[in-house]
Structure formats: C-alpha cells, structure tokens
Amino acid sequence: MTGRDLAERRGMETNVYQPAEDSALLAEAVVDHARGRFLEVGTGSGWVAEQAARKADVDCVVASDVNPHACESARKRGEKLRAEGHLGIEAVRANLVDPFRDGSFDTVAFNPPYLPTDPDNEWDDWMEHALSGGESGRKFLNPFVDEVGRVLTDGGRVLLLVSSLTGFDEVTERVESRGFDYETVVQESYPFETLSVLQLTK
Numbered sequence: 001m002t003g004r005d006l007a008e009r010r011g012m013e014t015n016v017y018q019p020a021e022d023s024a025l026l027a028e029a030v031v032d033h034a035r036g037r038f039l040e041v042g043t044g045s046g047w048v049a050e051q052a053a054r055k056a057d058v059d060c061v062v063a064s065d066v067n068p069h070a071c072e073s074a075r076k077r078g079e080k081l082r083a084e085g086h087l088g089i090e091a092v093r094a095n096l097v098d099p100f101r102d103g104s105f106d107t108v109a110f111n112p113p114y115l116p117t118d119p120d121n122e123w124d125d126w127m128e129h130a131l132s133g134g135e136s137g138r139k140f141l142n143p144f145v146d147e148v149g150r151v152l153t154d155g156g157r158v159l160l161l162v163s164s165l166t167g168f169d170e171v172t173e174r175v176e177s178r179g180f181d182y183e184t185v186v187q188e189s190y191p192f193e194t195l196s197v198l199q200l201t202k
Contacts, residue, residue, distance in 0.1 A: 036106025
C-alpha cells in the first residue's frame with residue numbers, strides 16, 4: 001500500500017476500515033473454507049463477516065474488533081442480515097481472542113493490521129489501529145498466531161491473511177513454531193505486494 005493509497009483510504013473513512021482488495025481475498029477464502037462456529041477477528045466494517053453469514057457453511061457468525069465504531073458497523077450489518085432471513089452477526093468488542101472461551105470456534109479468520117509503520121510516524125486514530133502493524137508489520141499477527149489455538153475446537157482451522165510487506169517466511173516460521181500446519185488457499189499479486197490467505201490447522 002502506498003502513501004497515496006493510505007491517504008485516500010483515510011480521506012474516505014477515518015473510523016472504520018472499509019472493504020478493499022485484502023478484504024475480498026479473505027472473504028473468498030472464508031466462503032470456500034469456513035465451517036461451523038465462525039469468528040472474524042478485527043472485523044472492521046463487518047463486510048467479511050457478512051459474506052460468511054450469507055454464503056459460507058457456518059452455524060453462527062461472531063465479529064470482534066477493538067474499535068467500537070467497527071463493532072457498531074458489524075452489528076448493523078447483522079440486523080440487516082436477520083431482516084433478510086440470513087444468519088445475523090454477533091458483534092463483540094475485543095482485543096484479538098482474549099474474551100473467548102477455550103474451544104469456542106471451528107473457524108477463525110483474521111486480516112491483521114499489517115502496514116509496517118515507523119514509530120515516529122504513527123498517527124494515533126482508529127484508522128491507525130486498522131492499518132498499522134508496527135515496525136515489522138506483525139505487531140498483531142504474532143500474538144494472534146500465539147493465542148488463536150486456544151479458542152479452536154479439535155480439528156478447527158484459521159484463515160489468516162498475510163501480506164508480503166510483513167515477511168511471508170517470518171510468518172510461516174511462527175505458524176509452524178506454534179504447532180500449525182499451513183497451506184495457501186488463495187493468493188493475489190499487486191504491484192506493491194502479494195496477498196495470501198493461509199489455512200492453519202493442527
């Protein structure tokens with residue numbers, strides 16, 4: 001993502017991350033691979049969670065985000081879905097998977113904030129929380145990989161979006177160190193990065 005892209009994204013919306021190329025790629029993987037009790041961590045606008053509720057083989061949809069504006073957006077999407085006769089979305093304000101019980105979900109999806117950001121150039125608003133992955137781009141990805149296994153059911157799976165900006169090899173090394181097997185289920189290349197969705201299983 002270029003500085004111009006970031007400026008345009010922030011100009012359109014300052015509180016909630018709106019669907020973009022990474023969202024579409026994660027949604028594609030979710031529709032094809034999610035099942036059972038589904039959680040989307042860092043839901044942003046709730047658009048990916050909505051695609052799960054509409055199109056995936058899931059029993060329930062929970063969407064979490066640390067951003068209260070994102071939770072409200074996901075909640076409104078859930079209300080609309082129920083009115084149309086679909087599964088709704090339960091919105092939960094949460095940091096990663098902290099509040100959820102052990103073994104709660106069959107599928108967990110996450111598009112982490114991954115833009116590598118110099119600490120001196122942080123901009124301290126909700127869009128920073130949605131985009132900035134710290135200096136390495138893995139500020140949130142690493143603790144998520146460390147913790148997500150706890151909330152998975154036996155045989156559960158994780159759908160994790162990874163940008164080449166964060167270091168693909170570094171991500172897969174951490175995934176393996178936490179006992180996961182992985183495969184790339186969908187991938188797309190752009191002039192400035194390659195986006196992949198990894199399916200993690202134990």
